[in-house]
Amino acid sequence: MESSLELTTSLPGTYPPLLRSRIFKIIVIGDSGVGKTCLTYRFCAGKFPDKTEATIGVDFREKVIEINGEKIKVQLWDTAGQERFRKSMVQHYYRNVHAVVFVYDVTNAASFRSLPAWIEECRQHSLGQEVPRILVGNKCDLQHALQVGTELAQKFADSHSMPLFETSAKNPDDNDHVEAIFMTVAHKLKSQKPLMLSQPPGGGGAPPLGKSEEEEEGGWSCNC
């Protein structure tokens, strides 16, 4: 059933190729309270959630987007931040992810210092280097409380070959920005996988992504 995640039809093999819609599965991780739920909610619902609570286990949100005329389902898996949930609970959801979003809170230096542990977490779940990762610094609207400067974050992102985005899920002006971040990931995935066919069965780790060279056009360039 590994390939079922890729298809919206429940009858793999019987659909005409044009009707298939691809699914991009993205896991969102980071310390408790950095705003993972707000970011994913902002992207999927287009607004900042009224009241959010602690995420217990894993929450799921999805949004259908269109890239170059192709409808793509973006699935966001929003995970609990508390450390005890990582070990035995969340691992199931690392399977077959196509991209990882690391989130820290720009007003909370500790959440930034935890990033290496989260990166290590990913490594332990045998996510290959080819799985795109991005770094998001959230709560940019709280400039007066800033604890993690852009320069430091950029340096860290560079050292891990990740693009950095600083944003605010709360600030309405940033609505497009949050959208743009996830769209950038989706573009990247689309360019990596010009044609995503069924994946090898039984693999516990991530599926091999497209073997073709990255298209510059769909790469990490971002104008935000």
Add this chain to the structure above:
Amino acid sequence: MYLKKSKRVGASSPLNGIGKQDWDSRRKRKMGEISQALGVTPVDVAALRRMAISEGGLLTDEMRCRVWPKLLNMNTDNLPDKPAADLRENHKDYHQVLLDVRRSLRRFPPGMPDDQREGLQEELTDIILHVLDRNPQLHYYQGYHDIVVTFLLVLGERLATVLVEKLSTHHLRDFMDPTMDNTKHILNYLMPIIERVNPEVHDFMQQAEVGTIFALSWLITWFGHVLSDFRHVVRLYDFFLACHPLMPIYFAAVIVLHREEEVLDCECDMASVHHLLSQIPQDLPYETLISRAGDLFVQFPPSELAREAAQQNSQQTAASTFKDFELASAQQKPDSVLRRRRKERAETQAQAQAQAQAQAQAMVVARPRAKRLIRLAVMGLTVALGAAALAVVNTALEWAPKLDLQFFP
């Protein structure tokens, strides 16, 4: 079919508005019975358990203040003073607790003035840190605050503090280990229960590889995190406080089974099934589901499921088979205190268990892979559950779910 039929039963339940007069008189009678059970010396705890399980539960929060402590065998004559606030900031979990409590706005009644809610949030933080400080073996988990807030809102700070402490060292103990391995182990009971009743749903979920995390917040918050109507939450707490610590996982299974048609109509993939099941319907027929969860517990007691539960992971990852087996074996060893207590109570236990088993076996036609869920007469059920709960109150609560492996090797 059984499940469809019972949906109608739920819809026409007196609690849902029809037959109100009849329910009013039964409610009045039940209030009298609860008061009577409280009035005798010693308090008739078995009767209180039956009341907490049977239709409508304990009815009012005033009753809950009086009965909940009895269900936990607690004496509340001398309540300790309000915990000192100075221990707060130094606790290792302080920041996590604060973060979660601050975000728990939805747990408070809509329309409550901000300053009142903020005062309660302070008390919530105090209770949690007080219990954690006094019990260094307990570890805070996100969701614990959802349980504590329920006790705070019903009982007030002082009574909630002592009850939550007792509950944390008993019913919730497994969730508060340093790791969530035991929590995961308890979640492993879910699929075997579903399989017994509806193999088709079970197979569908297995094929979708949905896992059991959709039920994690249900289990570790006793549904406090996912139900928006506080009346439903306290009704379930009546039930869970009166029963075996594994009852919430039976209730989780019953919710999945109640939604069998939706599940089977869903696309067979992890995301779709997870998404469907994690969105819990708010109009569940609670009384019907409670009674059905009780039926399932009597028919398929934890002892019968323990082995399968221990093997759940091995189906997913072959590499962990041995580890899981070791884990399950390790859990079979009670410490010396429990061993002594067990000996003392072995006789009572055996009787109660045998009774429940015999009852279940007499009614169950063993036909594997076929749907089988037998309705028990409500009184029979509550008596059986009340007796079972009473019999295990000093042992199973302390090391559930390992008890059952021990008794049925």
